[in-house]
Amino acid sequence: MVGAVALLPVLAACSTGGQTSPTDDGSDGTKPVNIAFLGYIGGDFPEAVAQGAEDVVSADGGTVTSFDAHFDPQEQISQCQDAITSGRFQAIILVPVDPATGVPCAAAAAAAGIPVATMETAVGTDPYALEPQVDGVVAVAVTPLESQVSVDVELIKEACAGASPCEIIAEISSPTDRWTNDLINGIETALGSDASVVQKVVSQYDPGQIAKALPDALNAHPDAQVFFAVSDQSALAAIPVIAQAGKTEQVKIIGLGGSGQATEAVADGTLFGTTATWPLQTGKLLAEALIESVSGSEITQASVDLLKIDTPVLITGETVGEFKPEWG
Template identity: 35%
Template sequence: MHIRKYGQVRKTGMAVGAAAAVLAFSTACVAPGSETGPASTTAASQAAQGDDAQKRIAFFGFARANAFAVATWNGIEEYAKANNATAEFFDPNFDAQTQVQQIQDAVTSKRFDVFIVQANDGASVVPALRQAVAAGITVVAEFTPVGTAYDTADSQVPGVVTLVDVPTDNGKKLGELGVEACRSKNLDPCKVAYLEGMKSLPLDNARTEAAVKALEAADGVELVSRVEGGYTREGGRKAMQDVLQAQPDVNVVIGSSQAIAGAESVVKGKGVLLIGNGGSRQAVKAVQDGRWFATYYLPEKSAGAKAAELGLAKARGQQVEESNSETVLAPNDGKGTKEALAGVAGEYDE
């Protein structure tokens, strides 16, 4: 998305990755670490030195000003330092075409053994990643699916390892959490509003349709509103005001963690159960404090470390699973209820 979901999006192309973030996630932090890479060398020359030679990772994240991408980077950098590798963050600042050019330039430079790609636009990066694989570089697609299918963790580019959050799986779980919230209130019908991410994005539409399907399949649950809430507090606040004008007796509201944070100020004291899509420390605490019913939670710093682990293992000649879902890293398969998040702190700030 939980991109977000991710902060303010400046272009349609770049927004796909940002929204997938949920999913959502803010731009409050600035990443640590140097952007200056070590002296140039080739992947081939490193391979000739054997599997124990120091490896070099290039991380193509959403943006350095994005807290979610920063969490990913922190996990990558820490794992690299502990496992005889270096890492460098390439910052496209949410621009999909800039990211594609950075990947192509990194292939040409022959400086890196591993690419970890957090795609701003999963379709746009496909040709560049094919080029990287052909050049003998190990490629890991992290969080955002690479390709045009949003219902699978399977690799859509031959040779690319995935560690992704499947958008339709995310949406289905949000819908299921909505049903759980309704059951907790013992209402029939239970009225639910879904604050969509960005209707212009295919990835967001796939997530929305999966959530809607899960809600509509449940007896006694009525989806009364679908309004674009986006990935900002202001967007969520405005969307919630619109929902209440038409549905003043709504019982449950689902949206990105930022949109739900905005909606919270509008429904305070009305008994509305809130469900976020994002695993920031703030969202986790809102659930633990009982202000929100649940949030879809992924430990993103841990995911960054796992992506580095997969990439370095493959680059060193080890067998790794080609297709991987990030939800295996999360408690309760990502469904962050108060019980599931007991003792969890979250791994980034919004």
Template identity: 30%
Template structure:
């Protein structure tokens, strides 16, 4: 599965060729704050010092991506505090380059741990199998390595996972939409869902889960499903289309970038927005009451947790093989105003 990560902006052309989620091309380094979450950090995580000096290879989406930069900051910080060193391999969103980088790193025999943030989860499977067979500890971080979008379970025997499960993400977006409707006390409550890209299997899995959650709620009426994409521009256009057919829409759900664009179109209309992304900007919009909620994950913290898991296994310790990054987030990622009151976010759009 190629990556079109909802946590970034301005990459529609480059990532469309790679083929999945939308990733940010913003190059803003993450801060040192943990966003008020629990989980692995260089200061607070259990030490993985036993077993000698180790080397971590991080195969991230791209070095110029602010979301991947947050992951890298957590990995590097944890490694330095736990007798390890880390190196970022930059494929610049190219799935085949990332596959080659993993294969070359296996051949080099320089690394004990791989952390893989897959641009294409299906494409990297053979290379990940090769790494596991060579005795390297592999952690799949954020996106699944494989073609299933409904589980944290490893799709490569021997691999560890720390994933944002797409169907869980979609279900929680739907739940946040229902909560927004309940806060308005309308019956029916009209909801528009700005899905990512209709051509992408991962986005479709997320959309289907969100739609099921919305349609199961009494009094909630899904009145529009429009491709909203992962930029302000695409969100603005999607919102214009929604308002043409549904001028009295009550709740709008979409990627944090699309919602930022939709917000500008809504004008003085009484619309509640639900975003999908945990940037500082999205968190601030919720805290200021401009958005009802956003799906929030602390990505620097997740990077540190991935390093913790990988180093612990490489040093012979028992670790949980399948892990969800939502366990690191306040309120399981359901970023309402109350849940995010002490959170700053860990990356910029």
């Protein structure tokens, strides 16, 4: 979850075709597709995904309506049921609170003949699988865990250059959140003896929680060289905290998400780096897949690795001039 999370990239260009039908009521012979966007939280990242989807469906008179579950799985299930029974929507983009939450939503949508596209977390037994796993899900846009670990480890190693062992303070959403814990554990395993995560800071993707918790973490680990955030918002929130502690030169800050603010901070040297996401392109691709499904056409791309949509993936002082942020 890009922060959430993430997380997470798509095709550089997507067409805006719609479906045709003898009963179409659009002025150009196409039938509008209205999409329910079911997110686990609001904010400018999901808004960018929704905007990308609307850029596609609006060409034929379709719309995207967003719902915020506030990290509550039961609320998301209820919102999914309401979207299905309302009769207002022909398709759903689902960003699950967790993999289990998505299963009843996808099943109910399948029973109603409404296709579902999921992103960030796959629905089913494997939250990182690129292929649809359950009936009703027609497209998946996720980042395989190994891929995210690999790019983050590359950034951390650069930030840790010259320090051995390198001490890292890392953000997690909560002690029970699977994605952020799997990511941090995977990073620590991949780093081996070269570095260690000395403390995990719980945030619930709330930058205010970083501002409260990070000072104590810095005091407890005065030799820490890196703060790794699972969202750019948290990385940005860490800047004044680390400055107030007098550790701006010592502690390198790494984000995740490729937001506009974080990109600017990388450019001026305030952040060491971040990893890219492309929410507008993600939303466009998922909308294309849903339009194809609604029309009964073969889906052009049902599986999307969010780290393979565009370049550069690693945003550092060397590459920041090549990157165009799509949110934040």
